[in-house]
Amino acid sequence: MTEKDFDLTRRSFIDRVLLATAGAGMAAAAPWAGMAAAAEPAKTHPVRLGVIGTGDRGRALIQNIAKTHNCTVVAICDTYPPHLARGQVLAPTARAFTDHRAMLDAGGIDAVVIATPLNTHARLCFDALDAGRHVWCEKAMARTIADCGAMITRAKATGKVLQIGHQRMFHPTYLNALKRAKAGEIGTITQIRASWHRNNSWRRPVPADATDRQINWRLYRDSSAGLMTELATHQVQVGNWFLDAVPTRVIGSGSLCFWKDGREVYDHVALIYEYVGGRKLIYTSLLNNARYGCEEQIQGSKGTIEPELGRIYQEVPAKVLALQRMQKDVTRGHKRTVPIGGATWFPELPVTTPGESLGWGEYGETMLQFEGFGEAVRAERPLPGLLAQAYHASVASLLGEQAMDRGQAMSWPTDLVAI
Structure with missing residues (x-):
């Protein structure tokens, strides 16, 4: 794989994922990549996202979403005015809210992106799923193991996509x-x-x-x-x-x-x-x-x-130790100079x-995961195997x-x- 192979300005998401996932065994190891690679970009409007949390991480996500071909930020929300103002600079056409419930009630979004403190993830996820929205949530999933499981249970009950932000996948x-x-x-x-x-x-x-x-x-x-x-x-x-x-x-x-x-x-x-x-x-x-x-x-x-x-x-x-080498020389009848008092052990350095x-x-892996999320939302089914990896992590x-x-x-x- 070369720099040209990974040129994100010239290749579609499908091409890039296929480069990495081609070959036996990958379907089982990374089934989400296979599904995303098989999906043709739809000729419809981009998936409309509402971003909850416009601190440092939320703003980084907004910048990555802007590079995708299938997602766009149409709303932002934060309870801290300075963060909200900084988010508006990056998404000037997005509607701004200080209450996530007001953002959900206003409509016009297909999914939410949660980039808030960990202990708020589960509550915000429940509210979005119950409002009929798909959810992309930053890792880790939640503050407790019980809440992590509850998020999955709620996603199943509502039939909505829940994806967690593990960009290395x-x-x-x-x-x-x-x-x-x-x-x-x-x-x-x-x-x-x-x-x-x-x-x-x-x-x-x-x-x-x-x-x-x-x-x-x-x-x-x-x-x-x-x-x-x-x-x-x-x-x-x-x-x-x-x-x-x-x-x-x-x-x-x-x-x-x-x-x-x-x-x-x-x-x-x-x-x-x-x-x-x-x-x-x-x-x-x-x-x-x-x-x-x-x-x-x-x-x-x-x-x-x-x-x-x-x-x-x-x-x-491994290197042959000096005494072992001398023993082999004697067996072969080979003579060589052996330093008296020489080292018989060498540190096994890296x-x-x-x-x-x-x-x-x-690579823009954060951008790639949103392109995958966009395809999942359009298909109204999660990328297979992805949520299990995030849950177990x-x-x-x-x-x-x-x-x-x-x-x-x-x-x-x-x-x-x-x-």
Whole structure:
């Protein structure tokens, strides 16, 4: 795959997804991509979206929606006037509301986009579904496992599409990585290491007309699980996806290790998710060192894939130790100079081969997921398999929070909603 292959200014959504999903095994691994790729763009008006929440993330979504061929923002809503005003700059023709119910009652929208604090997701989702609107909601799904399941139950009852914002499932590099893993190129996957490390307080300045909980909701337990729901959810989903399973249990440790500023959520987490067969996802996230940033290392018996970096690496033979080499020389009758006192062991440092590119460039995966959502809304049926991935990622992230809080291993729930 080359830069040209991923040129989003020249290729349709269908073409881009087909490039990544062609080949055996992908239909089962990413059925949403297959359905979206098979759909021809309808010759009708774009899907009309109302965006609830025009903070930083909501505005980023508005900008991505503007690049799609099948969606348009016709309404925006926010309870905080400065955010609403900034949203209007990006969507000047959209109607503006300060109450989401008023936006729903006004009509003229086919679906809503929810980009608000985590603890409001479920309530806003229920209101939109009950009003007959399809829903695209930011990840994580909800603040509790019970609310995550309730959102799915309500979507089924209303017959409306519910899609959660896991953009990596539409990222051409990740889709290519998954295709190559399914083809056996890195052998049997037994471990995934994932991290999301930053070096900042995650605390935002609070304007005079707002409260700390309103602006810094990610730092408080009633509105967020912090690193687990705002960051880890993405990478736990990647782990489940590549291992083609959900965890059997999780153990972990969380702490307020560096930022002693009154926050309630952990600033340093380390977890091990266990899967059938002894496979593991090892996850860490912290807020005082950015050296390793955001990455996943998908480790198999024949190689490693690092999709965030867009690289695939093959395993190389281990170095022969000096004593082993000398033994082979003696057996063959070969003579060579051997330094007395030479090292018989060398540290097994990371392999530094350049690997092979999985494709790189400006992919616009957030835009791609909205094009997929637009096709789902037009068909009035969800992209298959997508919601299950998001649900299980949210459950796993919240279960990890419970494991850290309780200091004990937490088993995968047996009473989850069937999808």
